[in-house]
Amino acid sequence: MKRTxxxxxxxxxxxxxxxxxxxxxxxxRQILRENLMPNKKEKIxxxxxxxFGLWQDRKFDTETYIRNIRKGTRLDNFRY
Numbered sequence: 001m002k003r004t005x006x007x008x009x010x011x012x013x014x015x016x017x018x019x020x021x022x023x024x025x026x027x028x029r030q031i032l033r034e035n036l037m038p039n040k041k042e043k044i045x046x047x048x049x050x051x052f053g054l055w056q057d058r059k060f061d062t063e064t065y066i067r068n069i070r071k072g073t074r075l076d077n078f079r080y
Contacts, residue, residue: 006028016028
């Protein structure tokens with residue numbers, strides 16, 4: 001995150017202050033995000049939708065699969 005300084009007119013400052021549920025800085029960041037990067041949230045949601053159900057056609061026991069991935073001998077080599 002970068003720090004910056006801006007000058008606001010009194011009316012703009014008081015409008016922000018009245019609308020802010022959080023800090024004025026956070027409100028300004030939120031407004032900038034919504035206006036400068038409007039599609040970012042949509043892209044994230046679309047990626048989540050695409051991943052949903054990705055493994056639904058797989059026919060195996062999930063518990064066994066996870067245990068096999070985590071299998072290792074590292075603890076066997078641990079010395080007390």
